Amino acid sequence: MKRPKKILIADDHKIFLEGLNLILSEFNHIQIVAECKNGKETIEAFKNIKIDIAIIDLNMNDYSGFDLIIKLKSIQPKCKIIVLSMVDDSSTISSLVNNYINAYVIKYGGKQELIEALNAIDQDIKYISPSLNLNQQNMEDDLSIRNVNHTIEKLTKRELEIIKLIALQMNSSQISEKLFLSFYTVKTHRKNILQKLELKNTAGLIDFANKHNLL
Amino acid sequence: MKRPKKILIADDHKIFLEGLNLILSEFNHIQIVAECKNGKETIEAFKNIKIDIAIIDLNMNDYSGFDLIIKLKSIQPKCKIIVLSMVDDSSTISSLVNNYINAYVIKYGGKQELIEALNAIDQDIKYISPSLNLNQQNMEDDLSIRNVNHTIEKLTKRELEIIKLIALQMNSSQISEKLFLSFYTVKTHRKNILQKLELKNTAGLIDFANKHNLL
DNA sequence: ATAAAAATACAACTTTGGAGGTATAGTGGC
């Protein structure tokens, strides 16, 4: 028997949060471990609790949905994210965001769509509300995002941390001091990063990191 | 006596182009050297004629205003650019674009604003339509853009070209082959680039290039 | 015509990065 999925839900409308809780409580393989009513709370939760799936409202008052998702992914890269949006933000949710989220559901799509999204995620398939005019094919065509997504997800927290410091023009020995690591460890991480992302050098890495908002 | 400023104007509404021509012809220190009715023509003109000031409509049918400006700046980094927009695109024209343009004038501001913009440019001052809700101070606060802008303008065409190739993960010897240059020349250019932008290494360069849309 | 800027080229030297290994302790999942 499977371990129940640990779920975080975040929405600044309390009523909605409660409704969502009710809907999800019908499933026994699901466990709601956090309810957050703003971006700050969500980030705190991410730092303290291991989350399998996060259901995030895009329009929260303290963070832009975009920034929030990037932040969350940097804390728990493996966490799967379902974006719940009021409206058809298909243009706002550019190809960049598509690298991070696993499902995009619009609220008026109703309960059924959310359940489908959860099932899709369980099978490692991306889900986009059929109510949206752009279909999954369009999204993938965008930049053969599917593949890139998989490579990004290979990165560990430590590796993401190091990428950020490289972008700040720090060299391996400076990074090792900053993180209280051996110089050799940092070199190993850099090597692994390049290998995972199939990149040739630091220039490529920093370009990639910018294009995929890893910084 | 000053050499007359060479001006390019680009707008996909022919009527507007003609009107603009009339307005500008009142000034004798100005010489209109190109009239373009789309992005493609503008780029062609930039490749063939030296332009002092380009007055560009943001909403052209073949290029997004943003991409076009980046492109033009890469051809003639020193050219000053006045953006003419139908609407108050202040959010669209994010801090990124502010690195490139020297004036932002909305069309309903009328002839007077354009003239003021031209005068400001002559004195190397940025001009933003007073009709816009964001003032110059806001824009500069954004990221102390003014300074960065000056450093970017120090870059030559060749240097910008090389930055792009570095971002493509090419090393100096590959770049030298591609551009039919000596390996040493490429190294010299890299050295000068880092010095001009006050950067420490390639990682910093590629990060900078991304943040300021040099690629 | 002349001065300034840009592009070109070279060399010696130091530091850093990247490739290819190996290895061990700790964590979390099943």
Place this chain on the structure above:
DNA sequence: GCCACTATACCTCCAAAGTTGTATTTTTAT
């Protein structure tokens, strides 16, 4: 308890980047 993954650490070797100089040619501005 076992396996996979992560993070840690070390080593060698070679390639590349970066530093500090000098210097010539070509283009552009005035």
